[in-house]
Amino acid sequence: MLLQSTWFFLWGLLWAVFFMTDGFDFGVGTLYPFLGKSDTDKRVMINSIGPLWDGNEVWLITAGGVTFAAFPLVYATMFSSLYTPLMLILFALIFRGVAFEFRGKINSDGWKKLWDTFIFLGSFLPALLFGVAFANIFQGIPFDGDGIYHGNTLKLLNPYGLLGGLLFVLLFLQHGANWLNIKTTGDLHKRTVAVSQKIWLLLVPVAVIFLIASYFATSLYDNYFKYPILFLVILIAVAALFATRIFIAKQHYFKAWFASALTIVSCTFFGIIGLFPTLFPSNMDKVFSLTAYNASSSPLTLKIMLGVVLVFIPIVIAYQVWSYNFFKGPVTQEDLDMDEAY
């Protein structure tokens, strides 16, 4: 039981870290066509995440891999049920990655415009669809005891699902704008700061509406009413959200980015804790729901994987933090002049 519960929270943590890291990449990519007025602006924006996005994306691969390893039944049922949205996310991510690498390789406006479009779509679509997918998971997915899906993809676009999508997009936009506040200078910097303040004004009401809607649309709050201490997580999310705005006003941009990272992590954990111990709830019948206890791997696999994760994830975090620090500071003209830059 303890082993399975531990894995449940590790699973949640990996998704949270993925949203926290690749989240600002998505935000930057979504802001890209709106803030990037000149080619230099655009290049500053993509080079601001250039050295990091690839390593960030691996958190998704790891979250997927760990779902497979620790909860094979969830991996099988979740990804086959959400077939179409997941495929759309994957195609979008393919285009995003290739776009970063290919855009600067040919100096023609048409070529660059093509990849500009893909950078936007490849960032916006995953942000939206992950939000829609997770909000639907919070509500429950129509699948039966044999893991057969009985819904249809368009029904995922229900009001609560769309609200979840909107919330994710805004969270990542805030996070991305906060990142750009750190990485830009001059005129572009003024625009990113102004945008980061505007996004916040949209994010706050959407987050509040989402928290209220969750009460009516899902049973996420059951765990919270059972153990009221858990409301602290929501409190942290709200506090981090307000801290974001205060730090932007004080021009402490790194702290603001850190606050938006914390907002994303605590928002993810709001959902994860609410779901516990269920990973993939069925709304056809509760008994079909896949939980940490009925869908996990064998104790041996869980133990081996726990060893692997406890040793290697801290190492990964250590060298990723080192890499973030290595590339700290605004993107400079010298960075852009480098032959290898995007």
Added chain:
Amino acid sequence: MDPVFLSRLQFAAATMFHFLFVPLTLGISIIIAYMETKYARTGEEVYLRMTKFWGKLFLINFALGVVTGITLEFQFGTNWSRYSEYVGDVFGSLLAIEASVAFFLESTFIGIWIFGWKKLSAKAHATVMWLVAAASNFSGVWILTANGFMQNPVGYTIRNGRAELTDFLAVLFNYHGILEIFHVLPSGLVLAAFFIMGISAYHLLKKQHVDLFTKSFKIALTVGLVCSIIVAIVGDLHGTNVAKKQPAKLAAMEAHWETQTRAPIVLFAIPDEKNEKNIIEIGSIPGILSFLGFHDFNAEVVGLKDIPKAERPPVLPVFVGFRTMVGIGTLLILLTIYGWTRRNKLLESPTYLKLMMFAIPLPYLAIEMGWIVTEVGRQPWIVYGVLKTAEAASPIAGIQVLLSLIGFIAVYGLLGVLGFYLIVKYVKKGPEAATK
């Protein structure tokens, strides 16, 4: 619209496209790390220009390899959910370990390599490339170990209606998986070597950057010669292992119908699966198949007729694939041996250089054929002897798979064309001019 058939097509298209890029990444990252180390040690500018030139081609290729790999990890869940729930306890952990111990390292440090030229010393920058190369190949080790489990499942027991892990070390040191590792990773080096030699030949024929491309050619030639021989030797061991563990695959590789001792190989044949015979057979050499399978000319080799029809793999693709792979593999060894004799007079060997230019696609073809032999040859099983492919697909509508399959073909087709165009463009552009 059979979802199983469509999912197989989709997985085949996605893996085969992915594997157009992976072997080059695996092989050339090591060779580039070597070149950059030479630069860091000697300070000779030619090695820096070399590193940057091959590095640029490497990165275009790398991007395509990475993005096409992501879809594969999720396709086990989307399209093969029955497989995933049945063997996830064993197979899933290998994928998760791959991501956490290798792929993170590769993806984080490639960013440092691309953007760190001015921020790091030459030695530190070369070390970063070694980390990328090691991590990429280590990634391959885990994926091949996972495939080794599908080919020769070990270390598990059937419990709670699924395959559960009982012996992790047995899975890690699975003989079949180890053979795959030592066959596939060197084949990446062979492909990279021929890639470098072919492109160097193109520039040498035009007498451009002669010093840089002569040096590149020679480095690649050594790698190509050594590794093409290793690939063949391990390939032979692979053959004997398949003879023991997967008799149906061996029989299909040789379109071998009748169980017999002193079993022959045929150089050319057209298998007729319906009538269980070969329509035409040319060049039958007795005893050779027995020797290849068991290192004994008199050994008995089981024929397809003695394998129940429901457990036979499709014969034609396996038969043709095997021949093509071995034929090309032999040719590559000959080309590098001959090249070795000409290594100090490359410029005076225009015919050889031209040949090497046209040889670039050959290792690609051989590697894809090798995967056809091993994967199609394992059919009808998805996990040999444990789970059939037909029982492994997700319970989803065929139309969904059809749409995503069309998406894959369109997206990969577009990326393939653009990637090829970019690589050709940068090949033709050549390295930067020497400053001295």
